[in-house]
Amino acid sequence: METQNQIDYQRIARAIEFLRLNHKLQPSLEQAAEHVSLSPFHFQRMFKDWAGVTPKQFLQYLSVEYAKSILKEKQASLFDAAFETGLSGTGRLHDLFIKVEGMTPGEYKNGGEQLNINYSFAESPFGTVLVASTAKGICYMAFADEAQEDAFAHLQKAFPNARYNLFLDRIQQNALFIFTQDWSKLDEVKLHLKGTPFQLKVWETLLTVPIGGLVTYGSLAGKLQNPNASRAVGSAVGDNPVAFLIPCHRVIRSTGEIGQYHWGSGRKNAIIGWEASRAFGAI
Template sequence: MENSAAVNYKRIEKAIAFISTNFERQPSLEEIAEQVHLSPFHFQRLFTEWAGTTPKRFLQYISMQYAKEILSKERATLWEATQATGLSSTSRLHDLFIQLEGMTPAEYKQGGKNLHIEYRVDNTPFGEVLIATTWKGICYLSFIEHNLEKSLQALIAKFPEATFTAGRNEMQDQALRIFHHDWADMPQIKLHLKGTDFQLKVWQCLLEIPKGSLCSYGQIAHEIGTPLASRAVGTAIGSNPVAYLIPCHRVIQSAGGIGGYMWGINRKKAIIGWEAAKKQ
C-alpha cells in the first residue's frame, strides 16, 4: 500500500500534466482540483507545498513560456500570443509579462533592444566582480571565475539585444561599498531583477538573513510558506543574478554542510568567515 507522500506526489504530477496539456483553455482551480479528486482548498494547499507555487501561478508560468515561444517568431504579434495562450485580452498578457519577466511583451520580443546597460569590473576582498546596471538599478553582479570574456558573455546572454557600455556610475559605487564600509551606514541599493514570482520570493527572503548569520534551504522554504519545496528553493538560489548583494552565500545545508555556490565553494567559505569576523 502506498504511503500518503507517494499518493500526494502522484496527484501533483497528474495536476501538472493536466495544466501543461490544457493551459490554452485556462482551466479554473476547481477544474484542476476535480482531476485529482480533491476540494479546491485542499488541492491549492497541497500543490503549493509540493510545487513551491500556487496552481494559478504555475498555469501563468506555462502560459508565459508558450507566449515567449510565439513571440520569438519573427512576424508574431502580441494578439497571436494572447490567442494561443487562451488569455482573454492582450492587456492580461502584458500584465503577466510585467509580473513574471520585469518587462513588457514588446521589450521581451526585442530582447532588451531599448535597454542600455552600463558595466564595469572592480576589485573586492573575494576577487574581481563584473557589475552591471540599468537606469532602474543593479541588474547583474558576478564574481569573475575564469576570465572577463566568459563573464561578459553570460551577462549579454541575459539581455541579448540590449546595448552595453563600459563605464562607472553612482549606483555601482553604492553597491560596491558593501565590501568596504560599515554595513549599518549603507545607502539603499536599488536592484533591477527579473524572475518568476517564486524566485523573487526566495531572493527577498535571502535579503532578510542578517549579515554574519546562516540559514538552511529548509528554513528558507518554511519562511516563504512552502516547507516541502527545499529543492525548488535551492534551484531559485542557484539562479541568483546578483552575487553577495542577494546573499545566497548565507544558505547552507541543514546538516551543516556548506552546500553549493555558483562562484565556488572556497569563495563561499571565505565570505562566510569574513562576515562572521566583522560581526564580532
Template sequence: MNATLETNLFNSEDYQRIAKAIAFFRQNHLTHPDLITVAHHVNLSEYHFQRLFTKWVGISPKRFLQYLTLEYAKTKIAQSKNLLDLTLDVGLSSPGRLHDLFINLEAMSPGEFKAQGEGLEIRYGVHDTPFGQALIATTVRGICNLFFLSSVETDDFERMLYLEWKKANIVQDRSATQEICEQIFQPSTLKSQKPLPLLVKGTNFQVQVWKALLNLPLGSMTTYQTLASMIGCPTSARAVGNAVGQNPIAYLIPCHRVIRETGELGGYRWEIARKSLILGWEACLIEDNL
C-alpha cells in the same frame, strides 16, 4: 578589520592566496595543519602569511577558522529556526546589518522579462573586492548583476552578461560602477548611505526566494528547507535551492547564507572557498558590532 575596508587597496592576488589557504585548511582539517604548513602551501613565510591574513580580515587565521567549523554552522542554523516569525523590523534591528539596511529590490514585469533587456542600457565594470574580482552591472533602475570572477574567467563572465541580456545595450564603463563598488564593499568610507536599488529578472518563484534571502540578517545562516518554509512552500526545498543557485546579484542578495542542514556549506555558484570566506568575514563583522 575596518582599517582594511577603508584602505581601498583590495588586491585580487591577496584574495587568491587567502582563499587557497582556507581551502587547504578545510581539506586537511582532520590533520590540523599548523600555520607554517599552510603558509608554505601559499608560498609565504609564516610571518608574512599571518600579516596578510590579519590585514585582510582583522583577526588571525586560527581565530577565523573557528567561524568555519560544523559546530559553529549548526549553532547559527539553530538560531535561524525562528526565521518563520521574522519580520523586516526585527531583521533591521540586528547588530551589524550593514548592507541589508539599504537594499531595495525591484523585479521586472513579465513583459520586460520576455523582452530580454530590449531598450535597456547596462553599464558594467570589473573591480577588486575583498573576495576577489567582481563584475558589477547597473542600469538607471538599479544593479542588475554582480558576478565574482576567478583569475581566468573575466571574458567568460562578460559573455554571461551578454547572454543574460541578449537585446540590451551593454557598455563597458568602469566609472559607472566604481561608486557602487565602494558603497557595497567600503561603506564606512562614505559620508552618507544611499539605498542600493536592485533590478532582477526572474520567475515569480525565483523573485520570491531572492526577496526572502534579503530577510536573512548579516552573520546568520539558514537551510534550504527553512528558506522554503519562509516563503510558504515547505515541500519545495529543491526548487528553492535551484532559485538560490540562480541568484544574479551575489553578496547583496545573500545566497551564501544558505547551507545544508548538516552544517556543511553545500554548493555556491561563485566557488565554495569564496562562500566560506564571506561567511567568516561576516561573522567577524558581527563580532565587531557586539
C-alpha cells in the same frame, strides 16, 4: 594581468581551503604559511588584514559545529532583528538597504532589447566582480575569475539584445560600497531583476538573513510559508543573478555543511567566514 588584490585573495583562498581540509590535524601557522609560499609573519599579517581575525579563529567559523549553533541557537533572533529593527550586534544590516524591483515583461522581452546596461569591473575582498546596471538598479553581479571578455559574455547571455556601455555609474558605485561595510557612504541599493514572482520572493527573503546568519533550504521554504518547496527554493537560490548583494552564500545544508556555490565552494567558505568574523569576531 592579475592585480595585487587578486593575488592576495587567491593566497587567502588557498590558505582557507588548506586549513579547512586539514582542520582535524590542527595545522600550525608555519604549515599554513608554507602552503601559500609566505613567511609566517607575512601570512599572519595578510590574513589578519583581510579577515580581521587570525587563521585559527577564522577556521572556527567554517566548522560544522559553529554552523549548527548558528542555525539552532541564533537564527531566530537574527531573523527577528532583520525583520523588526534592521539591527544586529555589529550595527545596521546592509541587507535592509537593498530593495528589489522585478523587470516588466516589456523590459526583458526579445532578449532585453529595450534595456541600456552599464557595466564595469571592480575589485572585492573575494576577487574581481563584474557589476551591471540599468537606469533602475543593479541587474547583474558576478565574480569574474576568467578574462574580462569571457565574463562579459556571460552577462550578454542574460540580455543578448541589450545595448551595453563600459561605464561605472553611481548605481554601481553605491552597490560596491557593500564590500567596505561603510554605512556612511551607502545609500539605498536598488536591484532591477529578471525573474519569476517565486524567484523574486526567494531573493527578497534571502535579504532577511543578516550578516553572520545562516539558513537552510528547508527553513527558507518555511519563511516563504511553503515548507514543501525546498527543491524549488534551491533552484531559485542557484539562479540568483546578483552575487553577494543577494546573499545566497548564506544558505547551507541542514547538516551544517557549507555545500556548493555557483561561484565556487572555496569562495563560499571565504565569504561565510569573513562575514562571521565581522558579526561575531574580535575586529
